[in-house]
Amino acid sequence: xxxxxxxIGPALxxxxxxxxxxxxxxxxxxxxxxxxxxGFGGSQALALMxxxxxxxxxxxxxxxxxxxxxxxxxxxxxxxxxxxxxxTTAAAMTxxxxxxxxxxxxxxxxxxxxxxSGVFGxxxxxxxFIVAATALAWVGLQFGPSEMFALGLLGLAxxxxxxxxxxxxxxxxxxxxxxxxxxxxxPFGAVRFSFDLDFLSDGIPLIVMIIAMLxxxxxxxxxxxxxxxxxxSIEGSKGMLSGRGKGFSFFDFRKLLPTMLxxxxxxxxxxxxxxxxxxxxxxxxxxEEKRWSKRADQFGTxxxxxxxxxxxxxxxxxxxxMVPALALGIPGSGAIAxxxxxxxxxxxxxxxxxxxxxxxxxxxxxxxxxICNIFLLLCGILGIRYFAKxxxxxxxxLGPFVMVxxxxxxxxxxxxxxxxxxxxxxxALAFWMDKFNFSTIPVILGFVMGPIIEQxxxxxxxxxxGNVISMVSRPLTIFILTLSVITAYxxxxxxxxx
Amino acid sequence: xxxxxxxxxxADIVNAFLLLCFSVSGVxxxxxxxxPVMPGDPGAAFFPRIxxxxxxxxxxxxxxxxxxxxxxxxxxxxAPHITIDLSKFFWxxxxxxxxxxxxxxxxxxxxxxxxxxxxxxxxxxxxxxxFFMSLSAVAIMxxxxxxxxxxxxxxxxxPDYIKFF
Numbered sequence: 001x002x003x004x005x006x007x008i009g010p011a012l013x014x015x016x017x018x019x020x021x022x023x024x025x026x027x028x029x030x031x032x033x034x035x036x037x038x039g040f041g042g043s044q045a046l047a048l049m050x051x052x053x054x055x056x057x058x059x060x061x062x063x064x065x066x067x068x069x070x071x072x073x074x075x076x077x078x079x080x081x082x083x084x085x086x087x088t089t090a091a092a093m094t095x096x097x098x099x100x101x102x103x104x105x106x107x108x109x110x111x112x113x114x115x116x117s118g119v120f121g122x123x124x125x126x127x128x129f130i131v132a133a134t135a136l137a138w139v140g141l142q143f144g145p146s147e148m149f150a151l152g153l154l155g156l157a158x159x160x161x162x163x164x165x166x167x168x169x170x171x172x173x174x175x176x177x178x179x180x181x182x183x184x185x186x187p188f189g190a191v192r193f194s195f196d197l198d199f200l201s202d203g204i205p206l207i208v209m210i211i212a213m214l215x216x217x218x219x220x221x222x223x224x225x226x227x228x229x230x231x232x233s234i235e236g237s238k239g240m241l242s243g244r245g246k247g248f249s250f251f252d253f254r255k256l257l258p259t260m261l262x263x264x265x266x267x268x269x270x271x272x273x274x275x276x277x278x279x280x281x282x283x284x285x286x287x288e289e290k291r292w293s294k295r296a297d298q299f300g301t302x303x304x305x306x307x308x309x310x311x312x313x314x315x316x317x318x319x320x321x322m323v324p325a326l327a328l329g330i331p332g333s334g335a336i337a338x339x340x341x342x343x344x345x346x347x348x349x350x351x352x353x354x355x356x357x358x359x360x361x362x363x364x365x366x367x368x369x370x371i372c373n374i375f376l377l378l379c380g381i382l383g384i385r386y387f388a389k390x391x392x393x394x395x396x397x398l399g400p401f402v403m404v405x406x407x408x409x410x411x412x413x414x415x416x417x418x419x420x421x422x423x424x425x426x427x428a429l430a431f432w433m434d435k436f437n438f439s440t441i442p443v444i445l446g447f448v449m450g451p452i453i454e455q456x457x458x459x460x461x462x463x464x465x466g467n468v469i470s471m472v473s474r475p476l477t478i479f480i481l482t483l484s485v486i487t488a489y490x491x492x493x494x495x496x497x498x
Numbered sequence: 499x500x501x502x503x504x505x506x507x508x509a510d511i512v513n514a515f516l517l518l519c520f521s522v523s524g525v526x527x528x529x530x531x532x533x534p535v536m537p538g539d540p541g542a543a544f545f546p547r548i549x550x551x552x553x554x555x556x557x558x559x560x561x562x563x564x565x566x567x568x569x570x571x572x573x574x575x576x577a578p579h580i581t582i583d584l585s586k587f588f589w590x591x592x593x594x595x596x597x598x599x600x601x602x603x604x605x606x607x608x609x610x611x612x613x614x615x616x617x618x619x620x621x622x623x624x625x626x627x628x629f630f631m632s633l634s635a636v637a638i639m640x641x642x643x644x645x646x647x648x649x650x651x652x653x654x655x656x657p658d659y660i661k662f663f
Contacts, residue, residue, distance in 0.1 A: 037647075048647060048648070168556050168560045171552060172552075172553055172560065175549050175553035178549035178552065179553065182545055188539060190531060190542035193546070219590070224590070400613065403594055404613060404614060404635070404639065405639075407597060412643060412647070421595075424594050424595055427594075431587065435582055436509055436580075446549075450549070458540060461540050462539050465538040466538035466539075466540075
């Protein structure tokens with residue numbers, strides 16, 4: 001507590017300067033725009049903006065980058081809600097209810113829930129870290145490979161929530177996701193399922209899989225729309241845009257507070273653990289919300305809580321991820337690795353000494369995140385009416401443009417035309433899966449959780465010399481595994497009721 | 499040709515059978531990989547085999563379930579059907595594949611323009627509008643992705659960077 005009081009004054013001095021406010025505002029704007037573009041997640045956006053930090057002071061540089069990261073995570077939700085195309089991988093869960101809301105004519109409301117929940121999550125986790133950064137860094141360190149393996153299983157345990165009325169097909173889809181995640185290099189370097197094709201030896205990028213599984217079936221639908229279909233859907237969305245539809249009031253905000261709190265807590269916790277990142281945070285937040293909700297059966301049809309929970313978790317992860325990065329020098333994700341690169345380029349060494357030698361700067365990072373979220377709120381609220389205009393564009397016209405954007409987005413991920421081809425192949429697969437009632441969400445869950453489970457399982461097995469009992473007998477591992485079993489059972493029971 | 503109506507139970511049986519074959523051949527492929535060398539390491543084939551086992555087990559369950567349903571349907575004739583517009587699916591697949599192939603052979607600016615122009619013209623019957631919309635969309639994407647974001651899209655004649663100073 002003494003450290004906090006000692007550092008808060010100098011930290012406020014760092015933040016409350018014109019230069020800092022300017023870079024935060026610019027970072028937010030750049031982040032939102034880059035987040036909207038498919039293929040440009042937080043790490044790509046940060047890598048792209050890295051050179052601009054060379055002319056900035058250390059505090060301005062790190063705050064600029066954090067603003068971009070935080071805003072890009074929010075920006076990814078805008079196309080997820082409006083055109084079923086998540087701009088970032090973490091926005092995949094927002095598609096599930098955000099897009100149905102937009103289809104019902106509630107795009108404005110969905111976007112408002114997304115921005116307010118995201119901002120709430122960001123501010124909430126920043127406040128927690130201002131008070132308890134060091135303690136949370138210690139908790140994060142308790143997660144070894146066995147615990148991470150168990151955490152991966154916990155993420156996978158929720159598949160039962162997404163299988164609809166046919167669990168068998170849902171589990172087949174999950175198996176397919178797990179299998180596809182093993183394409184490319186194994187944790188110890190062997191190349192698998194490459195079929196002598198160079199582009200397959202690097203595996204399938206997550207963004208390609210998410211674009212293909214979530215967005216491509218919708219593009220196939222848009223491409224098949226006729227003028228009559230379009231006229232009917234535009235008529236439905238006009239009321240909402242002119243303010244006659246469902247808005248978003250303070251009362252709605254108050255009603256969603258418990259959801260935001262749960263999502264933010266999960267996001268904060270997941271963020272503090274090196275490795276899982278925002279995508280896992282949003283998956284777990286969505287499932288936990290479904291478990292708590294009285295209308296769990298309506299998840300996936302476009303309800304407020306289902307948009308709010310993953311969105312608050314998503315932005316809470318950003319502040320959370322800064323803790324192991326700053327306190328221990330552990331980059332939990334590609335985006336955080338770029339952020340650490342900024343620190344190193346400014347001659348600062350991330351790790352425990354950063355807290356003692358540059359305490360005010362660390363504090364300024366979290367205060368800056370709060371300011372960044374306030375800018376994000378302003379940017380979101382002012383921009384929402386313009387973003388939402390996209391639903392007025394007839395689907396048959398929008399389809400070809402979105403298809404080009406998806407293909408370029410997949411290409412831009414690694415400047416690889418094979419990734420654009422993969423979007424089409426897996427998009428066609430997703431289209432058929434959709435037609436034959438195989439949900440594509442378990443494929444994504446399997447694909448996200450697969451590498452976390454496999455890498456940590458292999459590591460834990462090597463550490464424990466192949467002794468499974470000693471691997472799963474650590475107290476934290478037992479706790480998470482028990483939670484996974486309960487979650488899987490509850491999710492399965494729920495799917496049987498639907 | 500355009501609309502294809504299929505009995506969902508029959509389709510599930512065929513799908514389950516194909517998935518069973520797929521998982522068996524997947525396991526066969528993993529047998530050709532090198533065994534683990536590090537003590538305790540379960541090996542590169544371990545996790546893919548778990549995934550393939552999941553697919554195999556649940557495909558088998560689906561196969562049995564649907565065979566039983568099919569036998570029941572024969573007596574009640576209440577099998578659900580789905581209809582798929584095959585021509586729309588194949589046209590979309592063809593056009594998007596041509597776009598990907600076009601980007602790597604004739605460049606993004608030309609293939610992107612052609613893709614948008616043909617589809618927009620076909621959908622609006624207004625060729626002048628389609629022409630200018632496609633041209634401006636390609637110009638904006640070129641500006642954002644190539645000039646600002648430095649994505650190395652294959653280009654036919656446009657420069658991949660412009661020096662302003």
